[in-house]
Amino acid sequence: MKITQVEAIHLRAEDPLIELFDGSYDDCVLVVHTDAGITGIGETESMAPAIQAIVRGPSAHNHARSLSAVLVGADPSDPVELWHRMFDSTDYLGRRGLTMHAIGGVDLALWDLRGQIEGKPVHELLGGAKRDRLTAYGTIYPMARTPEEVCDQVAAGQAQNLRNFKFAADPWWLDDLPLTGRLLKAARKQAGDQAHMIIDAALSYRTAKEGLRLFPMFKEVGIWFLEAPLPLDDVEGHLEMSRHGLLTGVGDLGLTHVREFIEMMDHGGASICQPDISQVGGFTGILEVAAAAYARGKRVITHGYKTNIEIAANLHFLAAQPNEEPLEFSLSNSPLRWHTTREHFPVEEDGCVRVPQAPGLGVTLNEETIERYRFVQ
Numbered sequence: 001m002k003i004t005q006v007e008a009i010h011l012r013a014e015d016p017l018i019e020l021f022d023g024s025y026d027d028c029v030l031v032v033h034t035d036a037g038i039t040g041i042g043e044t045e046s047m048a049p050a051i052q053a054i055v056r057g058p059s060a061h062n063h064a065r066s067l068s069a070v071l072v073g074a075d076p077s078d079p080v081e082l083w084h085r086m087f088d089s090t091d092y093l094g095r096r097g098l099t100m101h102a103i104g105g106v107d108l109a110l111w112d113l114r115g116q117i118e119g120k121p122v123h124e125l126l127g128g129a130k131r132d133r134l135t136a137y138g139t140i141y142p143m144a145r146t147p148e149e150v151c152d153q154v155a156a157g158q159a160q161n162l163r164n165f166k167f168a169a170d171p172w173w174l175d176d177l178p179l180t181g182r183l184l185k186a187a188r189k190q191a192g193d194q195a196h197m198i199i200d201a202a203l204s205y206r207t208a209k210e211g212l213r214l215f216p217m218f219k220e221v222g223i224w225f226l227e228a229p230l231p232l233d234d235v236e237g238h239l240e241m242s243r244h245g246l247l248t249g250v251g252d253l254g255l256t257h258v259r260e261f262i263e264m265m266d267h268g269g270a271s272i273c274q275p276d277i278s279q280v281g282g283f284t285g286i287l288e289v290a291a292a293a294y295a296r297g298k299r300v301i302t303h304g305y306k307t308n309i310e311i312a313a314n315l316h317f318l319a320a321q322p323n324e325e326p327l328e329f330s331l332s333n334s335p336l337r338w339h340t341t342r343e344h345f346p347v348e349e350d351g352c353v354r355v356p357q358a359p360g361l362g363v364t365l366n367e368e369t370i371e372r373y374r375f376v377q
Contacts, residue, residue, distance in 0.1 A: 001038075001117070003076050006068045006106060007031040008055040010048035012375035013335050020142055021168070021202055024305055024332035027340070028052070029365070030105035034076060038116050041365055042108025043309045043340075044278040046101035049377065054093065054102040063092035067106055077117060079110035083284040100256035100281050107282025108313050108361070115360030122283065122313075122361055126320035133352040134318055136329040137164035137196060139305060145172075145179075147186035154190040157331055163351040164326065165191055166198035166227070173204060174213065181217040188221040196326070200227040203253065208237040215244055225272055228253045232260075235268040242269025249274045251289075252303030256280055258288040265296050276303040277313050286317060294322070304328040307340035311353075312361045315345070319355040327353055339369045 008030055015025035028048035032040045044051055057066025070089045074082060086103045093099045115122045123129040138157035144150045154165060167187060173180045184197075191197060199218060205211045211229055218226065225247035230237045232254050242248050249272035250264045256279050264270040273293045277286045290300045300321065302314045305328070318325055329347060330337055338344070341363040345353050356362025 001034050001036045001076060003032055003071045003074050004035050005033040006055055006071050007033065008048070008052040008105075009370060010052065010375040011336055011340070011370065011373040012048075013373050015334075017142065020170075022141060022332065024330060024334040024337050027306055027336050028105060029309070029340070029370070030055070030109045031365075032071070032076065032106065032109040032113055034113065038113060040076070040109035040111070040113030040116065040360065041309060041363070042105040042112065042278065042282065042313070043306055044101045044105030045276050045306055045310075046098060046105075046279070048375070050098050051102045051105065054090070054099060055106070061092070063089065065089040067102060071106070076110055076113045079107060079114055079282075080284050082110055083107055083281060087281075096256045096260070100285065101279050104278045104280060104282040104285060107284050108278065108309070111283045112360040119359050121357050121359060122316040123319045123355060126283065126287070126316065129319040129355055130322065131319055131324060132355050133348070134315060134324070134327045134355065135164070135351055136162060136327045136347050136353050137166055137198065138162040138329050138331045139166045139168065139200070140331055141168035142170055143167050143183060145183070147182050150183050150186045151190040154187055160331075161347040161349055161351055162329065163194075164196040164198075166200055166328070168200040168202045169204040171204050174210060177213065177217070180214070181220070184217055184221045196224040197221060198225055198227060199223050201229050203228065203231060206231065208234070208240040211241055212244060215246065218246060225249050227274060232264075235263060238264060238268035238270065242271070247271040249301060251275045251280075258285070258292050261289050262292050265293065265298055270298065272299045272301055274301055274303045277317060278306065278310055283313070283317065290321065299323070299325060301325045302328065305330045305332065307336055308338075308343060308345060308363055309341060309361065311345050312341075312343075312356055312363045315353065315355045316361065329353065335369070336373060339366055342366050
């Protein structure tokens with residue numbers, strides 16, 4: 001079997017919140033085709049036109065090759081070997097960032113292919129599932145600006161059987177601290193004392209000094225951990241924030257290589273690694289991140305705010321890990337979030353999501369959605 005084509009499809013839905021930090025309305029789906037008629041699919045959290053350029057080429061030289069040039073004609077049965085081929089052939093383009101995003105989306109598709117070829121779900125290829133269901137938490141963004149509306153947001157998630165929630169912050173949280181406190185208390189009251197609540201700072205403040213102004217209310221409402229507390233270059237600031245009684249998680253806002261996670265764990269006080277599987281080199285890359293984290297006694301809780309392709313990938317990865325961790329379950333209103341695949345992953349009555357058992361990722365593209373939202377410049 002040989003790879004015949006690597007396709008990068010830009011999907012874009014009209015975004016009513018385009019000025020906000022919400023990538024669920026824009027996506028890049030990767031499709032790896034073979035001469036046997038089997039296709040693997042992946043996606044990446046990135047800028048789709050840039051990913052298309054890296055995938056399509058043309059190559060500049062043998063260390064700045066397009067991913068298509070690397071993969072077309074290759075046997076798809078060994079994703080790890082192909083990952084290293086892609087990485088070595090693009091190191092002149094950049095060994096971090098966009099290049100890793102592109103490799104990540106393609107790697108997901110290659111593992112999907114391998115699973116289909118062998119007739120096994122990806123979690124079996126990763127060493128076997130330790131669990132067949134995972135507790136989910138619902139990510140709510142943007143947060144409403146009245147206590148009543150915040151309660152409604154949480155209640156809407158509860159109607160989907162979610163029991164745990166994450167709120168992504170906005171810069172205005174710092175403008176009126178009493179209001180922010182009331183909103184967080186309303187969320188806690190609606191969610192209940194037993195619910196896990198997570199705060200994603202999402203670059204809403206620039207320094208540790210700014211962020212620490214919110215810590216008293218975070219502690220008062222009992223947040224589980226603080227995600228993305230600062231811009232990722234501020235390693236010292238992360239370390240400072242980690243000293244004030246809250247667990248901190250890092251990674252989803254731009255860490256793309258295991259060495260970057262090691263720096264944040266060893267020098268930035270990070271307790272939790274939160275890689276986006278599509279940004280860190282797919283399954284092949286995230287396994288390296290996980291190994292480094294576990295060697296340091298740290299946790300790995302994946303980021304996931306795209307479509308059911310990434311939901312499926314995260315389910316496979318988390319199911320195969322030694323420790324049980326929660327699944328991020330985006331509550332975005334984007335049609336891409338819910339309709340890019342034919343398959344869906346409902347949250348069941350006990351707040352858990354089932355791990356796919358079909359070969360590969362266990363998802364297939366909804367061609368109607370692909371054609372409706374395909375973006376061509």
